[in-house]
Amino acid sequence: MIENEIFRALADPTRRALFEKLAAGRMNASALRQGMSISQPAISQHLSVLRQARLVREERQGRVVNYEIDPDGLALIAGWLERYRAYWPARVNALSDLLKDMEP
Amino acid sequence: MIENEIFRALADPTRRALFEKLAAGRMNASALRQGMSISQPAISQHLSVLRQARLVREERQGRVVNYEIDPDGLALIAGWLERYRAYWPARVNALSDLLKDMEP
DNA sequence: CCAACACATAAGCACAGACTTATGTGTTGG
DNA sequence: CCAACACATAAGTCTGTGCTTATGTGTTGG
Numbered sequence: 001m002i003e004n005e006i007f008r009a010l011a012d013p014t015r016r017a018l019f020e021k022l023a024a025g026r027m028n029a030s031a032l033r034q035g036m037s038i039s040q041p042a043i044s045q046h047l048s049v050l051r052q053a054r055l056v057r058e059e060r061q062g063r064v065v066n067y068e069i070d071p072d073g074l075a076l077i078a079g080w081l082e083r084y085r086a087y088w089p090a091r092v093n094a095l096s097d098l099l100k101d102m103e104p
Numbered sequence: 105m106i107e108n109e110i111f112r113a114l115a116d117p118t119r120r121a122l123f124e125k126l127a128a129g130r131m132n133a134s135a136l137r138q139g140m141s142i143s144q145p146a147i148s149q150h151l152s153v154l155r156q157a158r159l160v161r162e163e164r165q166g167r168v169v170n171y172e173i174d175p176d177g178l179a180l181i182a183g184w185l186e187r188y189r190a191y192w193p194a195r196v197n198a199l200s201d202l203l204k205d206m207e208p
Numbered sequence: 209c210c211a212a213c214a215c216a217t218a219a220g221c222a223c224a225g226a227c228t229t230a231t232g233t234g235t236t237g238g
Numbered sequence: 239c240c241a242a243c244a245c246a247t248a249a250g251t252c253t254g255t256g257c258t259t260a261t262g263t264g265t266t267g268g
Contacts, residue, residue, distance in 0.1 A: 004117055011115035012226075013108055023188055029245060042227060044246055063235040063244050069191040077185060078192070084127055087173045088182070116256080133215060146257060148216055167214050167265040 002054065003080060006073055009053035014038065015046045019055060019069065026059075026068040106158065107184060110177055113157035118142065119150050123159060123173065130163075130172040 009015055014036075021032055033043050047067060050056040055073035059066045081088075113119055118140075125136055137147050151171060154160040159177035163170045185192075 001117075003120070004115075007111060007114040007120070008225095010111040011108075013105075014226085016107070016111070020187075023191070039228065040245075041229085041247080045226080048246085065245065069188065071191050071193045074185065074188055074191055075193050077181070081178065081181060081185070083124075084173065084178055087127070087175050087178055089175045089179050118256085143258065144215075145217080145259085149256080152216085169215065 002076060005049075005053040006055065006076055009049050009055055012046070012049075014042075015050055018043070018046055019050060022056060022067060022069050026066050028064045028066050032067065106180060109153075109157040110159065110180055113153050113159055116150070116153075118146075119154055122147070122150055123154060126160060126171060126173050130170050132168045132170050136171065 010019075017036070018032055021027065029040075029043055029047060032047075033040060036043070047056060047058075051058060051070075053073055054070050054076065056067050057070040059068070114123075121140070122136055125131065133144075133147055133151060136151075137144060140147070151160060151162070155162060155174075157177055158174050158180065160171050161174040163172070
């Protein structure tokens with residue numbers, strides 16, 4: 001169940017910080033580590049968890065591995081949210097109507 | 105930081121199951137426990153975590169406590185999602201444009 | 209009133225997970 | 239080639255957390 005991995009991945013503040021850093025654009029592991037006062041293996045482990053949750057994807061280029069946000073994870077969260085559409089605040093709720101119209 | 109409590113709360117499958125049960129409508133703790141093969145204190149503890157994350161709210165009626173989904177938590181998740189709007193899949197992305205138009 | 213009820217809190221246990229240091233694996237410039 | 243680099247994996251530690259049983263608190267019908 002991928003939902004479990006997604007929410008578990010986002011439950012850790014360090015991983016959310018890494019994810020947010022990647023929102024600025026594609027980056028390698030060393031660049032992600034800058035200013036984080038955490039060991040290199042810890043970064044590697046966190047990135048592995050994010051990758052398994054489909055929140056992040058990697059692209060190896062020589063001896064560097066570039067990471068970037070994976071839209072799949074975000075889409076899965078959006079899908080989860082939509083299940084509780086009936087309880088969204090009114091302003092957000094209208095979005096779901098549009099989503100339904102856009103289904104193929 | 106409420107985000108941390110929200111994602112931590114949703115990281116547990118039992119809590120997500122309780123949340124999903126509440127999507128069917130307002131319910132008290134005993135009703136939520138039905139078919140869950142878990143102790144009563146465990147339910148109470150989970151509901152406390154969900155409440156602190158603003159995913160659930162309670163309303164005491166006599167000696168019964170009715171729980172229901174709190175839209176605030178869902179709105180906070182939607183707000184977090186919107187921060188990564190640039191990476192949403194195209195179909196979902198259009199929703200954000202509408203959201204922007206609806207801002208007061 | 210008070211016994212039964214509905215739920216919360218306390219205390220303790222066992223396992224998960226976030227970190228560390230040490231080491232392994234693959235890549236590249238000189 | 240091989241040393242330096244970029245990252246992954248291994249192994250161990252320590253804290254957090256999800257569960258249990260036991261007990262506490264507030265409410266209500268008879």
